[in-house]
Every structure is written in structure tokens, then in C-alpha cells.
Amino acid sequence: TQLLEQSPQFLSIQEGENLTVYCNSSSVFSSLQWYRQEPGEGPVLLVTVVTGGEVKKLKRLTFQFGDARKDSSLHITAAQPGDTGLYLCAGANDMRFGAGTRLTVKP
């Protein structure tokens, strides 16, 4: 089992602020995935990163895969209340998830 550590655990910010959350491991992953989960629902896939150093953008969300493929980050620009949720990373090697970052964006 490859352990994924996510930080911070909780993050509360004002609308319009920028933020970055992290997903780290001591193991190498063939790919990493980011999911967002809203209350009362299952997680929904946001992106899969495959190549070391890869950067993917999804509107205001920017995902980066570390050069060594052991870590990833998610940066949100000008956060909006609709970005509120639990952000989870998962290793594609074994489909196990980190504990998540619970983001609250206040209007």
C-alpha cells in the first residue's frame, strides 16, 4: 500500500483568494488523480496526471505532478464558493486515497 499524505487538512478562505493544496508520498506513482467531493455525494474525478512535471489546467484549477512522480499540487485561482468541497488525491497504482483537504470558500 502506497501512503498519500494531503495538506492542509482544512482550509477556510475568502472568495477571490488563491490557494494551493498538496498531495505527497514517498512512493513513485504511475499516475495520480484528483477528485472533488461535495456533501452527500460521491467523489468526482477532476484530472489525471501521468507524466513527471506535467501541468494541467481546468479553468481556474491548475494541477501539477512532481518531476519524480511522488507528489502533486492543486492550485485554485480566485476561489469561489462553488469550489467548496473535499479535495482528494488517489494513486492510480492501487486506487487508494489520501485523507483529503476540506476547503471552505466564504462569500
Next chain:
Amino acid sequence: DAGVIQSPRHEVTEMGQEVTLRCKPISGHDYLFWYRQTMMRGLELLIYFNNNVPIDDSGMPEDRFSAKMPNASFSTLKIQPSEPRDSAVYFCASSLVYSGANVLTFGAGSRLTVL
């Protein structure tokens, strides 16, 4: 497609009772996963199947838990006997393999409360 369908959405039962959770995956998906989510432990992988065959059940907490997939369109997770510490939201997810990675589609979950 209606997505991954789980039932029941909510279940309240008493300690010692048998609980059966059900899942219908997306048609054509070869993989099916069962997860359990709690605030304390996060989203834990319990077991997954490939083409109806259990591949990794190392996350199943103990013998009280069992999972079956009798055909490609149905899976069950059974807890017998249930205990209060089993209270959690149980998710089923199915997937195709895309570019070497499973792309999971989750159901809405079954919230289990054991009194």
C-alpha cells in the same frame, strides 16, 4: 447511462443485525470498487473486482465483512453481525481503465448507522 446505482441510500439498524448494501455498476465497466468513508479514517478501499473476480480484499476489516459480484451488473457488500463502529458511508465505484489508470465513477453512497 444512469451512473452507478447504490441502495439503500440510508440504513439504520441495531447492533448484531445483518446489513446488505447493493451496487449496480455502469454497464461495460470491468472494475468495481467498494469504499468506506468516515471522518476519522477517510475514504478506505475495502475490496475491488475485475470482471467479477475479487482481486484485492486486503482492506476488508474483518470476517464480518463479505462482498460478492455474481454478475457484471450487480455486487453486494454484507456485514454480519453489524457493530456500531461499522457506521459510515459506503461507496461503490466502477471504472474503465484509461491511459493505464482507472477512472472511477462513484455512486451516491449508502449511509449506514448501527445503533
